[in-house]
Amino acid sequence: HNIAKEMLGYGVRMGRAALLSAVIAAVVSVCGALHTEGLSQRISSAPSLAMRPSQELLRLRGAGPKKTPLKVKVATLKDTKKNPVEEWWFGYPCVTRWWFALCITTTLISWDKLPVNLPPQQLMLYWPAIIRGGVWRLLTTFTYFGSVGHNMLMEAVFMLNYSKSMEVTYNGARAKYMWHLALNSLALMALNTLVGLLGIGMDQEDGSKIPGIPFLAQPLLYSIVWIWARQNPETRMSVFGFFSVPAVYFPWFLLGYHCLMGGGLNIFYLMGFVVGHIFHFLSALHPSTKDSGLFEPPKWLAELMPVEKGFSGTVGV
Incomplete structure (x- = not known):
């Protein structure tokens, strides 16, 4: 009987620990999603060689038509508009926001x-x-x-x-x-x-x-x-x-x-x-x-x- 009670108590403690881990994992996932969303917006706004015309790629590699002028636009990072939650979240440094x-x-x-x-x-x-x-x-x-x-x-x-x-x-x-x-x-x-x-x-x-x-x-x-x-x-x-x-x-x-x-x-x-x-x-x-x-x-x-x-x-x- 005592062994059964101990096993039951151990099971309850393990269940509570699992609940705690699941909730913390959920919060980490949400906060990580905020970070990923902001990062993806910055990456998508950056210039990429893969997005340049094929002639420009050939020209850059030395294989394009010689008479083809090289026109490379100076690309700048566009200002991406953050959503209010993301802006608030990243307004605090790393350790502070995760402690919160x-x-x-x-x-x-x-x-x-x-x-x-x-x-x-x-x-x-x-x-x-x-x-x-x-x-x-x-x-x-x-x-x-x-x-x-x-x-x-x-x-x-x-x-x-x-x-x-x-x-x-x-x-x-x-x-x-x-x-x-x-x-x-x-x-x-x-x-x-x-x-x-x-x-x-x-x-x-x-x-x-x-x-x-x-x-x-x-x-x-x-x-x-x-x-x-x-x-x-x-x-x-x-x-x-x-x-x-x-x-x-x-x-x-x-x-x-x-x-x-x-x-x-x-x-x-x-x-x-x-x-x-x-x-x-x-x-x-x-x-x-x-x-x-x-x-x-x-x-x-x-x-x-x-x-x-x-x-x-x-x-x-």
């Missing part, structure tokens, strides 16, 4: 209004479940901003703006930005273990407590906010259009505003700020670590994600 796509996917597959869904408990960071095979939790803990609603939408838009502002400072080096996000994620998981040992965790219905913070998407976002603010300390940040503050103080403004609104001292902000500060100190300030090579992406990642053209510079949020 995964956030939307994770939110939708956990939406209880859908006939088939995964409860958030199947997506959170919980090491016993990860050891038993739920390795997707290592990803979904950084892509879940909450259930469908106003707060989730605001966090997703916040992530889009700040991640884009951070990523463009990498001048298209998306592998390096991806590597830095991975390092911050590892640091957050380590810090989360310490937070759990301090007695902070998520209470369960049976009275037990899951140690640590189950979802780390917000701490990862606020670590980016902290790093960006440290890299652009003199940039003026507009606050609701009424006044502005230097970027270096903006993270503290966010924390103070959250406290004034009754949210208390948010652990998400604090964890993100701590990890962001450590990362900025080691990668930009400490002489023995900033040039150590630790913050350079591995060769395989650099080959997998080459430099993306079209996104460079330092911009404000």
